[in-house]
Amino acid sequence: xxxxxxxxxxxxxxxxxxxxSCNHTxxxxxxxxxxxxxxxxxxxxxxxxxxxxxxxxxxxxxxxxRLVKSTIVGSLGDVSAAISKRLDSVGKTIxxxxxxxxxxITSSTVYRKVAGxxxxxxxxNAKAVFSLSKKLEAMExxxxxxxxxxxxxxxxxx
Amino acid sequence: xxxxxxxxxxxxxxxxxxxxxxxxxxxVEVLEELGTNSSIDEVRRLTAxxxxxxxxxxxxxxxxxxxxxxxxxxxxxxxMSTINELLALKDKSQAMxxxxxxxxxxxxENVKETARSVKALMAFS
Numbered sequence: 001x002x003x004x005x006x007x008x009x010x011x012x013x014x015x016x017x018x019x020x021s022c023n024h025t026x027x028x029x030x031x032x033x034x035x036x037x038x039x040x041x042x043x044x045x046x047x048x049x050x051x052x053x054x055x056x057x058x059x060x061x062x063x064x065x066r067l068v069k070s071t072i073v074g075s076l077g078d079v080s081a082a083i084s085k086r087l088d089s090v091g092k093t094i095x096x097x098x099x100x101x102x103x104x105i106t107s108s109t110v111y112r113k114v115a116g117x118x119x120x121x122x123x124x125n126a127k128a129v130f131s132l133s134k135k136l137e138a139m140e141x142x143x144x145x146x147x148x149x150x151x152x153x154x155x156x157x158x
Numbered sequence: 159x160x161x162x163x164x165x166x167x168x169x170x171x172x173x174x175x176x177x178x179x180x181x182x183x184x185x186v187e188v189l190e191e192l193g194t195n196s197s198i199d200e201v202r203r204l205t206a207x208x209x210x211x212x213x214x215x216x217x218x219x220x221x222x223x224x225x226x227x228x229x230x231x232x233x234x235x236x237x238m239s240t241i242n243e244l245l246a247l248k249d250k251s252q253a254m255x256x257x258x259x260x261x262x263x264x265x266x267e268n269v270k271e272t273a274r275s276v277k278a279l280m281a282f283s
Contacts, residue, residue, distance in 0.1 A: 091279070137176050137179065152201065
């Protein structure tokens with residue numbers, strides 16, 4: 001064995017390696033501890049190897065870096081904003097409903113309507129409605145089904 | 159003519175109520191098939207209200223976990239009315255159980271989201 005070859009082996013020159021290995025697979029010229037890192041290292045994560053549900057998201061995030069991460073965070077923010085907006089609109093509607101109910105109860109027009117309803121109850125029409133309810137309560141489900149079908153048809157055609 | 163229409167609507171309302179009160183559980187199937195699938199908003203609203211008043215796991219599941227029905231109705235008025243009825247329940251335990259199940263299981267994402275919102279409201283009511 002020649003001395004030269006031994007010295008080359010002992011004293012490995014990173015520069016020399018780089019010159020020798022200069023190729024298109026290491027466009028950034030990155031080396032780690034004197035060893036050239038090939039482009040294989042920059043390969044994106046194989047999604048199928050990742051077993052959890054967020055695999056695609058993670059693969060995309062790691063692949064494209066900060067821009068995608070900020071987009072994901074932004075869209076999560078949109079989701080939470082959408083939920084908050086829905087909750088707000090639900091809360092607002094319920095609040096409006098409650099306010100309306102309170103106003104109706106405290107207003108004098110409610111009492112007049114109630115009084116009117118008692119008058120209505122004494123009419124023949126109202127009696128027919130209430131007696132029908134008792135008959136309905138005595139029916140079995142198949143019979144009620146037929147009654148409901150008829151009623152809905154009449155309502156739809158009315 | 160107007161009076162007849164009003165009486166028919168009242169009659170349908172009474173039939174729905176009679177089904178909701180019936181001890182036979184097949185009444186829930188009838189309400190779901192004919193009531194919640196109706197093209198008439200008022201019918202769907204009355205049916206959802208009746209199913210909530212019945213307050214059983216089966217009846218509540220119809221208005222809570224089905225896409226396009228009850229709290230997920232495509233009509234905002236019907237959906238809001240259903241939510242209000244749920245919030246007005248004296249005994250909310252069954253409803254909370256159904257809402258929990260929807261949240262945990264593999265349901266449609268919109269259905270889960272609405273269930274979470276309603277669950278949050280019920281916790282505060």
